[in-house]
Amino acid sequence: MESLSANFGSFSESIQQLAERMNPCVLCPRQCKVNRSKGQIGFCGVADMPLVSSVGPHFGEESVLVGSGGSGTIFFAGCNLGCIFCQNFDISHHRHGTKVTIEQLAQSMLDLQNYHCININLVTPTHVVAIAMAAIESARKKGLTLPIVYNTGGYDSVETLKLLEGLVDIYMPDMKYSDSAVAQELSNAADYPQVNRAAVKEMHRQVGDLQLKKGLATRGLLVRHLVLPNNLAGSFKIIDFLAEQISNATTINVMDQYRPCYKAGSHTGINRRPTLEEFESARQYAIKKGLNVLS
Numbered sequence: 001m002e003s004l005s006a007n008f009g010s011f012s013e014s015i016q017q018l019a020e021r022m023n024p025c026v027l028c029p030r031q032c033k034v035n036r037s038k039g040q041i042g043f044c045g046v047a048d049m050p051l052v053s054s055v056g057p058h059f060g061e062e063s064v065l066v067g068s069g070g071s072g073t074i075f076f077a078g079c080n081l082g083c084i085f086c087q088n089f090d091i092s093h094h095r096h097g098t099k100v101t102i103e104q105l106a107q108s109m110l111d112l113q114n115y116h117c118i119n120i121n122l123v124t125p126t127h128v129v130a131i132a133m134a135a136i137e138s139a140r141k142k143g144l145t146l147p148i149v150y151n152t153g154g155y156d157s158v159e160t161l162k163l164l165e166g167l168v169d170i171y172m173p174d175m176k177y178s179d180s181a182v183a184q185e186l187s188n189a190a191d192y193p194q195v196n197r198a199a200v201k202e203m204h205r206q207v208g209d210l211q212l213k214k215g216l217a218t219r220g221l222l223v224r225h226l227v228l229p230n231n232l233a234g235s236f237k238i239i240d241f242l243a244e245q246i247s248n249a250t251t252i253n254v255m256d257q258y259r260p261c262y263k264a265g266s267h268t269g270i271n272r273r274p275t276l277e278e279f280e281s282a283r284q285y286a287i288k289k290g291l292n293v294l295s
Protein backbone atom coordinates (compact mmCIF):
# COMPACT_ATOMS: atom_id res chain seq x y z
CA MET A 1 0.00 0.00 0.00
CA GLU A 2 1.24 3.47 -0.85
CA SER A 3 2.51 5.54 2.02
CA LEU A 4 0.81 8.92 1.93
CA SER A 5 3.73 11.03 3.09
CA ALA A 6 6.11 9.40 0.61
CA ASN A 7 4.08 10.04 -2.48
CA PHE A 8 3.23 13.71 -2.84
CA GLY A 9 6.71 14.97 -3.76
CA SER A 10 6.14 14.53 -7.49
CA PHE A 11 2.83 16.42 -7.51
CA SER A 12 2.17 20.11 -8.02
CA GLU A 13 2.64 22.65 -5.27
CA SER A 14 -1.09 23.00 -4.55
CA ILE A 15 -1.46 19.25 -4.06
CA GLN A 16 1.54 19.15 -1.76
CA GLN A 17 -0.12 21.93 0.25
CA LEU A 18 -3.35 19.92 0.40
CA ALA A 19 -1.35 16.95 1.72
CA GLU A 20 0.23 19.16 4.37
CA ARG A 21 -3.26 20.19 5.47
CA MET A 22 -3.89 16.54 6.41
CA ASN A 23 -1.06 16.42 8.95
CA PRO A 24 -2.28 17.72 11.32
CA CYS A 25 -5.63 17.66 9.56
CA VAL A 26 -7.26 21.00 8.90
CA LEU A 27 -8.64 20.00 5.51
CA CYS A 28 -12.17 20.85 6.54
CA PRO A 29 -13.79 23.21 9.06
CA ARG A 30 -13.77 20.54 11.79
CA GLN A 31 -10.02 21.17 12.18
CA CYS A 32 -9.54 17.86 14.04
CA LYS A 33 -5.74 18.26 13.87
CA VAL A 34 -5.12 14.51 13.84
CA ASN A 35 -2.10 13.16 11.99
CA ARG A 36 -3.74 11.13 9.27
CA SER A 37 -0.52 9.82 7.72
CA LYS A 38 0.08 8.09 11.05
CA GLY A 39 -3.29 6.40 10.84
CA GLN A 40 -5.10 8.77 13.18
CA ILE A 41 -8.72 9.51 12.37
CA GLY A 42 -10.90 12.51 13.10
CA PHE A 43 -14.62 13.23 12.73
CA CYS A 44 -14.77 11.91 9.14
CA GLY A 45 -13.47 8.51 10.24
CA VAL A 46 -10.93 8.06 7.42
CA ALA A 47 -7.16 7.97 7.91
CA ASP A 48 -4.58 8.46 5.17
CA MET A 49 -6.05 6.74 2.11
CA PRO A 50 -9.62 7.05 0.79
CA LEU A 51 -12.25 4.37 1.11
CA VAL A 52 -14.23 4.02 -2.12
CA SER A 53 -17.66 2.43 -1.89
CA SER A 54 -18.45 2.35 -5.62
CA VAL A 55 -17.28 3.51 -9.04
CA GLY A 56 -19.46 3.59 -12.14
CA PRO A 57 -21.72 5.46 -14.55
CA HIS A 58 -24.66 7.05 -12.77
CA PHE A 59 -27.84 8.12 -14.51
CA GLY A 60 -29.72 9.52 -11.50
CA GLU A 61 -27.89 12.85 -11.31
CA GLU A 62 -29.15 16.13 -12.77
CA SER A 63 -29.68 15.73 -16.54
CA VAL A 64 -26.99 18.35 -17.27
CA LEU A 65 -24.47 15.95 -15.69
CA VAL A 66 -25.67 12.70 -17.26
CA GLY A 67 -25.95 12.84 -21.06
CA SER A 68 -25.94 9.50 -22.85
CA GLY A 69 -22.89 8.07 -21.09
CA GLY A 70 -23.80 8.86 -17.50
CA SER A 71 -21.96 10.73 -14.81
CA GLY A 72 -18.78 8.93 -13.79
CA THR A 73 -19.32 8.70 -10.06
CA ILE A 74 -16.76 7.79 -7.44
CA PHE A 75 -18.45 7.46 -4.03
CA PHE A 76 -16.13 8.04 -1.09
CA ALA A 77 -16.94 6.48 2.27
CA GLY A 78 -16.87 8.62 5.41
CA CYS A 79 -18.11 12.19 5.73
CA ASN A 80 -17.29 15.36 7.61
CA LEU A 81 -20.96 15.95 8.42
CA GLY A 82 -23.13 13.98 10.82
CA CYS A 83 -26.59 14.23 9.26
CA ILE A 84 -29.11 12.21 11.23
CA PHE A 85 -31.28 11.80 8.10
CA CYS A 86 -28.49 10.61 5.76
CA GLN A 87 -29.78 8.47 2.89
CA ASN A 88 -26.31 6.91 2.43
CA PHE A 89 -25.54 6.25 6.08
CA ASP A 90 -23.96 2.86 5.34
CA ILE A 91 -21.34 4.69 3.27
CA SER A 92 -21.03 7.96 5.17
CA HIS A 93 -21.39 6.84 8.78
CA HIS A 94 -20.57 3.12 8.65
CA ARG A 95 -17.83 3.73 6.06
CA HIS A 96 -18.39 0.71 3.87
CA GLY A 97 -15.70 0.91 1.21
CA THR A 98 -12.35 -0.33 -0.09
CA LYS A 99 -9.08 1.45 0.55
CA VAL A 100 -7.51 2.75 -2.67
CA THR A 101 -4.18 4.31 -3.63
CA ILE A 102 -3.72 7.47 -5.67
CA GLU A 103 -2.84 5.43 -8.75
CA GLN A 104 -5.83 3.10 -8.34
CA LEU A 105 -8.08 6.13 -8.08
CA ALA A 106 -6.48 7.67 -11.18
CA GLN A 107 -7.07 4.40 -13.05
CA SER A 108 -10.74 4.41 -11.98
CA MET A 109 -11.09 7.88 -13.52
CA LEU A 110 -9.54 6.69 -16.77
CA ASP A 111 -11.83 3.64 -16.75
CA LEU A 112 -14.89 5.89 -16.37
CA GLN A 113 -13.70 7.92 -19.35
CA ASN A 114 -13.29 4.72 -21.34
CA TYR A 115 -16.88 3.78 -20.42
CA HIS A 116 -17.95 7.05 -22.14
CA CYS A 117 -19.03 8.84 -18.96
CA ILE A 118 -19.26 12.58 -19.54
CA ASN A 119 -17.59 13.75 -16.33
CA ILE A 120 -15.82 12.51 -13.22
CA ASN A 121 -18.16 13.04 -10.28
CA LEU A 122 -16.39 12.95 -6.90
CA VAL A 123 -19.12 12.24 -4.36
CA THR A 124 -18.34 13.42 -0.81
CA PRO A 125 -14.68 14.29 -1.53
CA THR A 126 -14.03 16.92 1.17
CA HIS A 127 -12.22 14.69 3.66
CA VAL A 128 -10.12 12.91 1.00
CA VAL A 129 -9.55 15.87 -1.29
CA ALA A 130 -5.73 15.74 -1.25
CA ILE A 131 -5.66 12.21 -2.63
CA ALA A 132 -8.54 12.86 -5.02
CA MET A 133 -6.77 15.89 -6.53
CA ALA A 134 -3.48 13.98 -6.78
CA ALA A 135 -5.33 11.25 -8.64
CA ILE A 136 -6.82 13.81 -11.04
CA GLU A 137 -3.38 15.25 -11.74
CA SER A 138 -1.99 11.78 -12.40
CA ALA A 139 -4.94 10.79 -14.60
CA ARG A 140 -4.69 14.05 -16.59
CA LYS A 141 -1.10 13.13 -17.50
CA LYS A 142 -2.41 9.79 -18.78
CA GLY A 143 -5.13 11.28 -20.96
CA LEU A 144 -8.08 12.21 -18.72
CA THR A 145 -9.93 15.09 -20.36
CA LEU A 146 -13.37 14.96 -18.70
CA PRO A 147 -14.66 17.80 -16.49
CA ILE A 148 -14.30 17.19 -12.76
CA VAL A 149 -17.40 17.57 -10.57
CA TYR A 150 -16.86 18.30 -6.87
CA ASN A 151 -20.07 16.96 -5.34
CA THR A 152 -20.01 18.02 -1.70
CA GLY A 153 -22.18 18.42 1.36
CA GLY A 154 -20.96 22.00 1.36
CA TYR A 155 -19.06 21.95 4.63
CA ASP A 156 -15.76 22.98 3.04
CA SER A 157 -13.08 25.40 4.13
CA VAL A 158 -12.17 28.32 1.89
CA GLU A 159 -8.43 27.75 2.47
CA THR A 160 -8.69 24.21 1.13
CA LEU A 161 -10.95 25.20 -1.75
CA LYS A 162 -8.42 27.79 -2.91
CA LEU A 163 -5.99 24.95 -3.55
CA LEU A 164 -8.47 23.29 -5.92
CA GLU A 165 -8.53 26.19 -8.36
CA GLY A 166 -7.86 24.91 -11.87
CA LEU A 167 -8.45 21.28 -10.88
CA VAL A 168 -12.22 21.37 -10.38
CA ASP A 169 -14.51 22.37 -13.26
CA ILE A 170 -17.96 22.05 -11.72
CA TYR A 171 -18.72 22.66 -8.07
CA MET A 172 -21.93 21.03 -6.87
CA PRO A 173 -22.33 21.91 -3.18
CA ASP A 174 -25.33 21.31 -1.00
CA MET A 175 -26.74 24.30 0.80
CA LYS A 176 -28.46 22.50 3.65
CA TYR A 177 -29.32 25.04 6.34
CA SER A 178 -29.72 28.71 7.14
CA ASP A 179 -29.99 28.29 10.87
CA SER A 180 -27.11 27.38 13.18
CA ALA A 181 -29.23 25.59 15.81
CA VAL A 182 -30.85 23.40 13.15
CA ALA A 183 -27.45 22.65 11.58
CA GLN A 184 -26.15 21.58 14.98
CA GLU A 185 -29.13 19.41 15.76
CA LEU A 186 -29.40 17.69 12.39
CA SER A 187 -25.75 17.58 11.21
CA ASN A 188 -23.62 18.30 14.29
CA ALA A 189 -22.25 21.43 12.59
CA ALA A 190 -23.37 24.65 14.26
CA ASP A 191 -21.20 26.80 11.97
CA TYR A 192 -22.55 25.20 8.78
CA PRO A 193 -24.52 28.26 7.56
CA GLN A 194 -21.58 30.70 7.57
CA VAL A 195 -19.00 28.09 6.50
CA ASN A 196 -21.23 26.96 3.67
CA ARG A 197 -21.91 30.47 2.40
CA ALA A 198 -18.21 31.34 2.40
CA ALA A 199 -17.45 28.10 0.56
CA VAL A 200 -20.10 28.75 -2.10
CA LYS A 201 -18.70 32.26 -2.63
CA GLU A 202 -15.23 30.85 -3.19
CA MET A 203 -16.54 28.16 -5.53
CA HIS A 204 -18.39 30.75 -7.60
CA ARG A 205 -15.31 32.99 -7.66
CA GLN A 206 -13.36 30.14 -9.24
CA VAL A 207 -15.79 28.81 -11.82
CA GLY A 208 -18.68 31.30 -12.16
CA ASP A 209 -22.23 30.46 -13.18
CA LEU A 210 -22.98 27.08 -14.72
CA GLN A 211 -22.08 26.83 -18.40
CA LEU A 212 -23.64 24.29 -20.75
CA LYS A 213 -22.56 22.94 -24.10
CA LYS A 214 -25.25 21.05 -26.02
CA GLY A 215 -27.26 20.86 -22.78
CA LEU A 216 -24.43 19.38 -20.71
CA ALA A 217 -22.51 21.10 -17.93
CA THR A 218 -18.90 21.94 -18.69
CA ARG A 219 -18.00 24.40 -15.94
CA GLY A 220 -19.51 26.43 -13.12
CA LEU A 221 -21.58 26.26 -9.97
CA LEU A 222 -24.64 24.05 -9.46
CA VAL A 223 -26.23 24.31 -6.02
CA ARG A 224 -28.34 21.55 -4.53
CA HIS A 225 -30.93 22.39 -1.93
CA LEU A 226 -33.01 19.71 -0.23
CA VAL A 227 -36.30 21.04 1.09
CA LEU A 228 -36.97 19.77 4.62
CA PRO A 229 -40.37 19.59 6.33
CA ASN A 230 -41.38 22.57 8.48
CA ASN A 231 -38.94 24.79 6.52
CA LEU A 232 -36.12 23.45 8.70
CA ALA A 233 -33.66 23.96 5.85
CA GLY A 234 -34.35 27.70 5.80
CA SER A 235 -34.95 27.54 2.07
CA PHE A 236 -36.02 31.15 1.54
CA LYS A 237 -32.91 32.63 3.18
CA ILE A 238 -30.66 30.36 1.11
CA ILE A 239 -32.41 31.46 -2.07
CA ASP A 240 -32.07 35.12 -1.03
CA PHE A 241 -28.35 34.61 -0.40
CA LEU A 242 -27.79 33.07 -3.83
CA ALA A 243 -29.78 35.71 -5.68
CA GLU A 244 -28.31 38.67 -3.81
CA GLN A 245 -24.76 37.63 -2.92
CA ILE A 246 -23.70 35.05 -5.51
CA SER A 247 -25.51 35.64 -8.80
CA ASN A 248 -29.12 35.81 -9.87
CA ALA A 249 -28.09 33.46 -12.68
CA THR A 250 -27.12 30.75 -10.18
CA THR A 251 -28.27 27.29 -11.19
CA ILE A 252 -30.08 25.49 -8.38
CA ASN A 253 -31.71 22.12 -8.01
CA VAL A 254 -34.49 22.50 -5.44
CA MET A 255 -34.94 18.90 -4.36
CA ASP A 256 -38.11 17.21 -3.11
CA GLN A 257 -36.74 13.76 -2.33
CA TYR A 258 -36.29 14.12 1.41
CA ARG A 259 -37.57 11.12 3.31
CA PRO A 260 -36.84 10.18 6.92
CA CYS A 261 -33.82 7.84 6.82
CA TYR A 262 -31.27 6.68 9.35
CA LYS A 263 -32.22 8.29 12.70
CA ALA A 264 -34.76 10.80 11.34
CA GLY A 265 -37.81 8.70 12.17
CA SER A 266 -37.43 9.44 15.87
CA HIS A 267 -37.04 13.21 15.37
CA THR A 268 -40.39 14.99 15.42
CA GLY A 269 -39.36 17.84 13.08
CA ILE A 270 -38.16 15.63 10.23
CA ASN A 271 -40.06 12.37 10.60
CA ARG A 272 -42.14 12.95 7.48
CA ARG A 273 -41.68 13.99 3.87
CA PRO A 274 -42.20 17.66 3.00
CA THR A 275 -45.66 18.38 1.68
CA LEU A 276 -46.12 19.38 -1.96
CA GLU A 277 -47.00 22.87 -0.73
CA GLU A 278 -43.78 23.15 1.30
CA PHE A 279 -41.71 22.04 -1.67
CA GLU A 280 -43.50 24.19 -4.24
CA SER A 281 -43.33 27.32 -2.10
CA ALA A 282 -39.52 27.02 -1.98
CA ARG A 283 -39.23 26.19 -5.66
CA GLN A 284 -41.55 28.99 -6.77
CA TYR A 285 -39.66 31.44 -4.58
CA ALA A 286 -36.39 30.51 -6.33
CA ILE A 287 -38.07 31.06 -9.69
CA LYS A 288 -39.47 34.40 -8.52
CA LYS A 289 -36.00 35.52 -7.44
CA GLY A 290 -34.75 34.82 -10.96
CA LEU A 291 -32.52 31.80 -10.25
CA ASN A 292 -31.99 29.20 -12.92
CA VAL A 293 -34.08 26.43 -11.35
CA LEU A 294 -33.56 22.97 -12.80
CA SER A 295 -36.74 21.08 -13.59
Ligand code: SF4
Binding pocket: 025, 026, 027, 028, 029, 030, 031, 032, 033, 034, 041, 042, 043, 044, 045, 079, 080, 126, 127, 128
Ligand atom coordinates in the same frame (compact mmCIF):
# COMPACT_ATOMS: atom_id res chain seq x y z
S1 SF4 B 1 -11.11 16.06 6.98
FE1 SF4 B 1 -11.71 14.65 8.65
S2 SF4 B 1 -9.96 14.59 10.07
FE2 SF4 B 1 -9.69 16.37 8.70
S3 SF4 B 1 -10.53 18.12 9.80
FE3 SF4 B 1 -12.18 17.29 8.49
S4 SF4 B 1 -13.31 15.78 9.74
FE4 SF4 B 1 -11.35 16.22 10.76
